[in-house]
Each structure stands twice: as structure tokens, then as C-alpha cells.
Amino acid sequence: MTLFENIKPGARLRGLDGGGIAEIVQVARFGADALNLVFRVNGRVAERLVYRGEETAFELVEAGRALGFDADGGLLRLASEAYRIRLAHLFDPYLAVSASQIEALPHQITAVYGEMLPRQPLRFLLADDPGAGKTIMAGLLIKELLIRGDLDRCLIVAPGSLVEQWQDELSEKFGLRFDALTRDQIEASVTGNPFAECRRLIMRLDMAARSDELKAKLVAAPEWDLVICDEAHRMSASYFGGEVKETQRHKLGKLLGTRTRNLLLMSATPHNGKEADFQLFMGLLDADRADSDGSRPGIPI
Incomplete structure (x- = not known):
């Protein structure tokens, strides 16, 4: 020097x-x-x-003094507060609950804090009755991962009729802003790839399933920290004539599983009564644990 x-x-x-x-x-x-x-x-x-x-x-x-006390005190306070918030979950294990506009039910606490958060990386099927609050559980998971610094990029895939509901729930109850992917947004994208530009997106299931262009953009974009698929049973495949019949939705589900660290599937009807089809569906979470003939047990729900 x-x-x-x-x-x-x-x-x-x-x-x-x-x-x-x-x-x-x-x-x-x-x-x-x-x-x-x-x-x-x-x-x-x-x-x-x-x-x-x-x-x-x-x-x-x-030589001058190596250390001094003449720095900006406001910056020190800002850095200290940021670090305190970053470690807040160590002192309040249910921080997302107290920081959200919800009254969490016991089964929701058990699912998020007892089952999902301890699993890293997360590959999980959340199967619960309609009206049990699966969206609330997903919102708690997202907020907890954000608070802990484990989530930056999040993609939610849902049927078109549920996209606005997801937006409203996450905004009103958790203070989380998500953009809904639209054709206009794709055309207005500066880089041509909205998946690379946006960190929090809600995408319509069939919009992506029917578009090879969107799938290519998903592959070209950075990986996601968390992908949530609502009504995930629509991504199922089936056996017909001894062969696997894959739908475009199922192919999209397989693609999403390769582009994220944490994958959460949500469905009230994950099993159609056919064990082989169920194993194909569970293969979206972990292909290595579901044989093509459906003979091996899948991942516990």
C-alpha cells in the first residue's frame, strides 16, 4: 500500500x-x-x-489510526437492523405467522414448520382437503424462506382461474407481491425472457404447457429457489396399452422439477385410484424413487 x-x-x-x-x-x-x-x-x-x-x-x-468512530452512525444502525431481522427466526420460530395477516390453524403450522421447512432441499406433495388452506401454507413457506434468506426467485404455476386469487392472497395476507405472467409482459420484456428478469412470478399452467417457446425460456433462465404447482394432479400421466401416455402438462412438471431447488406440489386429489398412475405423478418429485412400472412405493405424503 x-x-x-x-x-x-x-x-x-x-x-x-x-x-x-x-x-x-x-x-x-x-x-x-x-x-x-x-x-x-x-x-x-x-x-x-x-x-x-x-x-x-x-x-x-x-501513521494514522487504523480504526475510528467517525463513520456514519445511520449506516451502522441500518446494517445492524438488517442483521437483526436476518436472524429473527432464531428467536421467533413462527416469525412468518406473526408477521402476516392470518390466524394459522394447527394443521397448517404442523405442515409448514414440522414437515416442509426442515426438508432442504424440499420435494413435497401437500395433499389436503379443499378449503384446508393450502394457499396459506404455501404463503407461510414462501415468507419463512424469504426471512431466512433462503429464497430469492419463486415461481407459482396455477390454473388460469386461480392466478388472481393467488395474487390477492399473497399480497393481502403476507405482503408479498407477485406478477402474473401475461403475453404483454412477455412481449415487453427487455431481454425477451421474463423468467430471467422477474424474481416472483405466477404463471398459468396451460399457457406454459402449450408453448414450446415458454419452455425454452424456462430452460434459458436462472434456476428458481422454489416452484409451487397448484392443482398439481392436472400434471399427471397415465398408462394406456402398456405404455406411458404423457400430457403436455406432465412434461411441463418434469421440466419445472429440473429447474428448481425446492418443488412443492399441491393437490386435493393426488390419487385417482390407480397406483401406477400415482407413481408416475410422484415421479415429478423424484424420478429415481418411482419406477416406470409403478412397482416401487412413492415418496410419503
Whole structure:
């Protein structure tokens, strides 16, 4: 480190002023090559602008202090508060509940905090009755992961009729803003890939399932931290004539599983009574644990 970088408050320099050894009081940097110095010489306070190269005429008599208490206190308080919030979940294990406009029910607490959060990475099927509050559970999961710093990019895939409901629920109850993917948004995208530009999106299931272009954009975009698929039973496949019949929705589900770290499937009717079809559906979560013939048990619900 050169003398120019070593000029700090408290340093004593010879050659800065003709009156004698100057004690630096304050240093203001203008870019990498200019310093404005306020210094004291024999009880007199003076100021001088010094450019890089001029320090060769100076002699460092005494180095300045390495640490000081003259930084911006507001920035310190801001950093401390940010760090406190980042660690808040250690002192309040149900922080998302108290920070949201909801009254969580016991089965919702058990599902989110007892089953989903401890699983990292998460590959989970949330199968519950209609009206049990699966959207609430998903919102709690999203907010908890955000609070803990484990989530930045989140994609929700839902039937078209439920997209606005998802937006309203997440906004009103959890203070989370999600954009609904539209054709206009795709055309107005600066890079041509809204999946790369937006960190929180809600996408219509059939819009993506029927579009090879959107699937290609999903592959080209960075991976998601969490993908949630509502009414996930619509992504199921079936056996017919001894062969697997895959729908476009099922192919989309397989693609989404490869583009995310955490995958949550939500459905009130995950099982259609055919075990082989159910194993194909569970293969969306973990293809290695569901044989093509459906002979092996799937992942526990």
C-alpha cells in the first residue's frame, strides 16, 4: 500500500505544509486519485487538495489510526437492523405467522414448520382437503424462506382461474407481491425472457404447457429457489396399452422439477385410484424413487 492510501486521520506528515509537521484531521476522497486534507500545523488549521503523485514529496512521520468512530452512525444502525431481522427466526420460530395477516390453524403450522421447512432441499406433495388452506401454507413457506434468506426467485404455476386469487392472497395476507405472467409482459420484456428478469412470478399452467417457446425460456433462465404447482394432479400421466401416455402438462412438471431447488406440489386429489398412475405423478418429485412400472412405493405424503 502506497503512502497515498496511508494518509488517514491522525497521521503526521512532513512536507504537506511549510509551517512544519502536519497532523491530519479529516480526509475526503474524490475518486481514486484525489484527497482533500484538513490538517493542523502549530495550532493552525488548514486545508489542501492533494493529487496522486504529490505524496512523493511527503514523509510519513507517524501513521494514522487504523480504526475510528467517525463513520456514519445511520449506516451502522441500518446494517445492524438488517442483521437483526436476518436472524429473527432464531428467536421467533413462527416469525412468518406473526408477521402476516392470518390466524394459522394447527394443521397448517404442523405442515409448514414440522414437515416442509426442515426438508432442504424440499420435494413435497401437500395433499389436503379443499378449503384446508393450502394457499396459506404455501404463503407461510414462501415468507419463512424469504426471512431466512433462503429464497430469492419463486415461481407459482396455477390454473388460469386461480392466478388472481393467488395474487390477492399473497399480497393481502403476507405482503408479498407477485406478477402474473401475461403475453404483454412477455412481449415487453427487455431481454425477451421474463423468467430471467422477474424474481416472483405466477404463471398459468396451460399457457406454459402449450408453448414450446415458454419452455425454452424456462430452460434459458436462472434456476428458481422454489416452484409451487397448484392443482398439481392436472400434471399427471397415465398408462394406456402398456405404455406411458404423457400430457403436455406432465412434461411441463418434469421440466419445472429440473429447474428448481425446492418443488412443492399441491393437490386435493393426488390419487385417482390407480397406483401406477400415482407413481408416475410422484415421479415429478423424484424420478429415481418411482419406477416406470409403478412397482416401487412413492415418496410419503
